[in-house]
Amino acid sequence: MGEAPVFYVENLKDRFSNGFNLRFKGFETSIDVGDKTFVIGSNNNDSISSIEVQIYDKSRRKWVIPTVLGTEPKRYEGHSAILLNEDRIMVITWGSTPDDCIWFLEVDTEYVKQQKKASGTEVIAWSKGVTGDAEKPVVISGPSGVGKGTLINMLMKEFPTMFGFSVSHTTRAPRSMEKNGVHYHFTERSIMEKDIKDGKFLEFASVHGNLYGTSIEAVEAVADSGKRCILDIDVQGAKSVRASSLDAVFIFISPPSIAKLEERLHLRGTETEEQIQKRLRNAKAEIEQGKSSGIFDHILCNDHLEKCYDDLKKLLGLDGTTPTNPKPSSKGINLPSKHAASKINNKILVKSETPASGNPSKNSIVLDVSLLKGGAPGRTRGLNVFTIDPNPFSDCLNGIHKLS
């Protein structure tokens, strides 16, 4: 059954002028969700400015400035806003680049509910919308020195177009061969702690005395490139990812013995004796947790490297029995710069406000939101885009229409 268009743009200063203190000076929209009105707008008069959200709580008759999580739209000239599933608002920004125009403002999703409960404040979360889907990331965990990095390097070397590495952040010092931005993002504890507080990390843990963490951007950037993301993280991190909304495959690599692990750490020669002993002490607890906690879908023993690598490939479907083509990366969406949007079931019709001369494809676009996946704190994936030809007979007129 069709639904009436829910898009509207109006001057809320008129609507709410009676005692309410709206900070916005430019363009706004408002959407009602339950007993709250979400007002989305810009806070200054410049033609391009930042997006802000204020909430009017109708039951308490109070304005609230919420805690904002996630990455919000950068360029902002105006927008259309549509409520989906009573828990998120689709925000289509005007004048943005094709890969930066669809956003979701989560107002009552599971993630937002959890964050509200944890912080005790009103919370909203932005998530960028992208077309296409992403393959399940692969979490590889296990004690230090077991060979996680070695196995991941082999996989990336053999399948360079298929896999991408999630570059973690760490406060530990770089080893001699390690490059910033390639092996890790080497950072200071205070900076990392602030980013963790701002919700930029999918998981983090204190490992062998240093802070390590996976930023949401690290995982999403790999998925955006059309590759399957591989995470090399410790058991605490794997546990956090398991509890998050990220749907991944969890693999634990176990050593044949602690003695072999010690030998490998000594042979690698990247840690002092004291650090090696600390890593070995932690290894015992990690092996116990890895094997019994139920976090992991698969456990592989890395005794003989080649055998372990073959087993890893098999469980990732890379033993030649399944196709290994990477997923196409997300495509941008060419929207008319100024438009009106309306919702019919799970389809959003985006129509140009000023009919485009010479570029009819920019007139009407349909965004199918029936297969959305993911969401804050990462991207919202699975958007499908169709163009409606404003002149269905144009092909005939061009003489290229074929009768079948």
Ligand SMILES: Nc1ncnc2c1ncn2[C@@H]1O[C@H](COP(=O)(O)OP(=O)(O)OP(=O)(O)O)[C@@H](O)[C@H]1O
């Ligand atoms: N099956 C194996 N047999 C013998 N040596 C191995 C095997 N697998 C890996 N190694 C060696 O063990 C050392 C540790 O491996 P690697 O650095 O990959 O471990 P890791 O699990 O990534 O460690 P960390 O968690 O500290 O980063 C390396 O020198 C590597 O060459």
Ligand SMILES: Nc1nc2c(ncn2[C@@H]2O[C@H](COP(=O)(O)O)[C@@H](O)[C@H]2O)c(=O)[nH]1
């Ligand atoms: N929880 C996380 N653990 C991580 C992350 N990146 C790496 N690690 C783990 O830390 C240890 C030590 O690594 P090293 O490079 O200092 O030898 C190892 O077990 C890694 O798996 C992360 O982002 N989160």
